[in-house]
Amino acid sequence: MIQLAEPSATSLVESLDKAIAKRRNCQLLSPDGAHDWVRKTYTWQNVAERTEIVYDKISAATEVTLADRLHRYNKCGLVAGKIFIFIAALNYLLLILCNWISPVQNIDLAVDCRKLRRLKTSGVNLEQSS
Numbered sequence: 622m623i624q625l626a627e628p629s630a631t632s633l634v635e636s637l638d639k640a641i642a643k644r645r646n647c648q649l650l651s652p653d654g655a656h657d658w659v660r661k662t663y664t665w666q667n668v669a670e671r672t673e674i675v676y677d678k679i680s681a682a683t684e685v686t687l688a689d690r691l692h693r694y695n696k697c698g699l700v701a702g703k704i705f706i707f708i709a710a711l712n713y714l715l716l717i718l719c720n721w722i723s724p725v726q727n728i729d730l731a732v733d734c735r736k737l738r739r740l741k742t743s744g745v746n747l748e749q750s751s
Contacts, residue, residue: 624636624637624639624640624643687709687713690709691706691709691710694706694709
C-alpha cells in the first residue's frame with residue numbers, strides 16, 4: 622500500500638485516514654499492481670531529471686555567510702541554538718584545517734557537464750576540438 626503525503630502533520634493524518642479507509646473497504650492495490658505503479662512513476666530518467674532540478678536550484682542559491690548562519694542557529698532555541706553554533710564552529714575549524722592540509726588551489730575542479738551537454742547538442746564535435 623502506497624499513500625503519499627506532504628511533510629506536514631495535517632497531510633500525514635489525511636493520508637493515514639485514506640489508507641485506513643482503503644484497507645477497510647478492500648481497495649488496496651495488489652503487490653504486483655503497486656510495483657508496476659512505482660516502476661512507471663520512478664524511472665531512472667525521471668529521477669535524474671528531478672535530481673538535476675534540485676542541484677540547479679542549489680547552485681543558483683546565494684551563499685549564506687558564516688555570521689548569518691550562526692545567527693540563524695542561535696534562533697533555534699536556548700540550548701539547541703548554542704549546541705548548533707558549537708557544532709558549526711567546530712565544522713568551520715575543520716574546514717580551515719582541511720584547507721591548510723590541502724589548499725583549494727591544489728584541488729582540480731570538476732568539469733561542468735551542462736556546458737558539455739550544450740556543446741554536444743549544438744553539434745560541436747568534442748574529439749576534433751580538443
